[in-house]
Amino acid sequence: MQVATFDTDTLRLMTLFENMTHASPKDCMVDQENGCVYFVVKEGDAGAAIGKNGSNVKHVEAAIKKNVKIFEYSGDVEKFVKNLIPQSNEVTVKEENGGKVVEIRVERGSKAMIIGRDGRNIKLFKELLQRNHNVNDLIVR
Numbered sequence: 001m002q003v004a005t006f007d008t009d010t011l012r013l014m015t016l017f018e019n020m021t022h023a024s025p026k027d028c029m030v031d032q033e034n035g036c037v038y039f040v041v042k043e044g045d046a047g048a049a050i051g052k053n054g055s056n057v058k059h060v061e062a063a064i065k066k067n068v069k070i071f072e073y074s075g076d077v078e079k080f081v082k083n084l085i086p087q088s089n090e091v092t093v094k095e096e097n098g099g100k101v102v103e104i105r106v107e108r109g110s111k112a113m114i115i116g117r118d119g120r121n122i123k124l125f126k127e128l129l130q131r132n133h134n135v136n137d138l139i140v141r
Contacts, residue, residue: 004131013037016063021056023049026073027131029124036067038124040132046072077102077133084125085114099136102129106140114140 004027006014014025023045029038041049049070050057061068074080078091081102090105106114115122122138129135 013064014039017049017060017068020060020063021049021051023056027128029127030066031124034067034120035065036069037064038069038071038128040071040073040128043073043075046070071128073132077129077135080133081129081138084128087114093135096136100134101137101139102135103139103141111140 006028010028010030013030014028017023017025017028017039024042025039026042027040030036031038039049048056051059057068057070072083074083077093077100081091081104082088085104085106087106087110088104089107092103094101094103113121114125116124122140126135126138129138
């Protein structure tokens with residue numbers, strides 16, 4: 001598994017998030033372009049991170065002045081992909097060329113949303129899968 005290194009701003013965001021939500025972040029990515037921060041929280045901490053009616057998320061968003069997205073970690077690659085992309089109907093993990101490749105099947109209408117404008121969402125999902133499960137590629141069908 002690849003070791004993620006965090007700069008001081010990311011560590012500050014993770015500490016603030018943990019103090020405000022009482023949920024332990026496992027990973028954090030900041031998207032400066034969109035003004036969005038993505039947190040991967042430990043298994044079972046998603047409810048605490050979101051809070052009642054999303055109150056914790058709203059407080060964190062107000063404090064950091066950026067949108068916040070929360071994903072729940074899972075040690076199982078297939079379950080983690082389902083947490084990242086709930087629209088996925090079928091998840092297949094294959095070993096190809098010495099690395100892991102994840103293939104997901106989605107409904108035709110959801111495909112554009114998963115890929116995102118200029119491939120922004122798919123790049124995010126690939127990065128999170130690489131950092132947390134050492135997955136080399138994500139294929140959407």
